[in-house]
Amino acid sequence: MAKIYKRVSIVVSCVAMVMSFRTALPLPLIFLLVIHNAFSKNGLGVNYRDSHICALKHSSVIMSCNYIYPTGYKIKKVFWTKNPVKGEEPPDLSEDPEYSRRLQYLGDEQQNCTIRLSHVTQKDSNMYYFRFITNKPGEKWLGVPGVSLTVTDLQVESPETVTEGDSVRLTCKSSCALTDRATFIWYRNSQPLTERRDRNNQLLLQSVRREDAGRYSCGVQGHNHYLKSTDVQLNVTYPPRNVSVFINGSSEIVEGDSVTLICSSDSNPPALNFTWFQENQSSSVGSGQSFSALQSGRFYCEAHNQHGSQRSDAVTVTVHGVYH
Ligand SMILES: *[C@@H]1O[C@H](CO)[C@@H](O)[C@H](O)[C@H]1NC(C)=O
Numbered sequence: 001m002a003k004i005y006k007r008v009s010i011v012v013s014c015v016a017m018v019m020s021f022r023t024a025l026p027l028p029l030i031f032l033l034v035i036h037n038a039f040s041k042n043g044l045g046v047n048y049r050d051s052h053i054c055a056l057k058h059s060s061v062i063m064s065c066n067y068i069y070p071t072g073y074k075i076k077k078v079f080w081t082k083n084p085v086k087g088e089e090p091p092d093l094s095e096d097p098e099y100s101r102r103l104q105y106l107g108d109e110q111q112n113c114t115i116r117l118s119h120v121t122q123k124d125s126n127m128y129y130f131r132f133i134t135n136k137p138g139e140k141w142l143g144v145p146g147v148s149l150t151v152t153d154l155q156v157e158s159p160e161t162v163t164e165g166d167s168v169r170l171t172c173k174s175s176c177a178l179t180d181r182a183t184f185i186w187y188r189n190s191q192p193l194t195e196r197r198d199r200n201n202q203l204l205l206q207s208v209r210r211e212d213a214g215r216y217s218c219g220v221q222g223h224n225h226y227l228k229s230t231d232v233q234l235n236v237t238y239p240p241r242n243v244s245v246f247i248n249g250s251s252e253i254v255e256g257d258s259v260t261l262i263c264s265s266d267s268n269p270p271a272l273n274f275t276w277f278q279e280n281q282s283s284s285v286g287s288g289q290s291f292s293a294l295q296s297g298r299f300y301c302e303a304h305n306q307h308g309s310q311r312s313d314a315v316t317v318t319v320h321g322v323y324h
């Protein structure tokens with residue numbers, strides 16, 4: 001019972017709205033539910049080629065449409081508008097300083113209402129409607145549901161840090177599904193990557209090497225515009241490599257002096273934890289990045305970070321006795 005009542009009331013409100021349509025502006029959203037093709041009984045109407053457009057930032061957008069009205073009518077005014085308010089004459093976008101220089105009416109005063117909007121930015125994401133006014137009193141039309149324009153830029157989605165040997169997937173994200181079949185181009189440190197391009201908008205780095213660290217960006221070639229994302233830094237962490245001991249000064253000293261040994265390594269994050277050993281001794285002889293050797297022997301260090309550790313080759317320290 002409630003269902004039937006609801007349906008009846010929708011039909012009634014549709015009729016009421018169609019009747020009031022010519023004089024007052026209905027809310028576009030309500031109209032979306034009511035009239036899909038946007039043709040009225042009076043023979044006034046607008047058809048859009050695309051109801052949704054996803055455009056790359058800074059590109060030019062063509063909103064293609066045509067309009068009809070009964071023979072014998074003359075067209076007095078044609079324009080595009082946005083954000084119409086019920087009961088008010090909608091504003092002409094070509095008089096809006098935000099649009100006037102970027103808007104080009106490609107249509108005519110007969111049936112073609114195509115328009116081009118250039119240099120779009122995210123601020124232009126909106127619903128747009130074509131409006132025409134005829135010479136017959138009250139016979140004017142707003143073409144709902146209009147064209148939904150979404151302007152997108154590109155963003156690389158990637159983890160900040162990946163550990164060497166792991167796989168990582170980078171995604172080139174847009175805020176709407178690009179209308180054209182887009183070709184994505186990937187860059188590392190501004191150099192195009194030709195190899196290892198994954199399907200669609202993703203780049204798969206398998207078994208990451210430290211050379212894969214760098215600034216990544218992606219680009220898309222649209223039909224009239226090329227758009228590139230900003231860079232995203234990918235940090236590759238790895239355990240210490242190339243661990244070696246540097247001798248500060250001479251490795252041959254006299255008794256009573258000491259020689260400073262320094263442990264260096266290549267690791268990310270940098271190794272902060274070092275252990276010193278002397279060959280043929282079972283336990284460590286020191287810690288810290290530098291170590292003071294006081295006696296003869298062969299010394300080596302081991303560098304650690306959270307991903308692992310590596311030991312260096314040994315260096316020889318010789319202490320000469322002092323003869324009195
Ligand atoms: C409307 O005009 C545009 C621009 O001149 C043109 O590209 C388009 O084909 C025309 N559309 C129709 C249906 O004639």
Ligand SMILES: *[C@@H]1O[C@H](CO)[C@@H](O)[C@H](O)[C@H]1NC(C)=O
Pocket residue numbers: 161235236237268269270
């Ligand atoms: C990479 O990540 C590690 C661990 O989070 C950090 O310590 C290091 O500073 C980062 N390196 C760069 C170049 O961002």
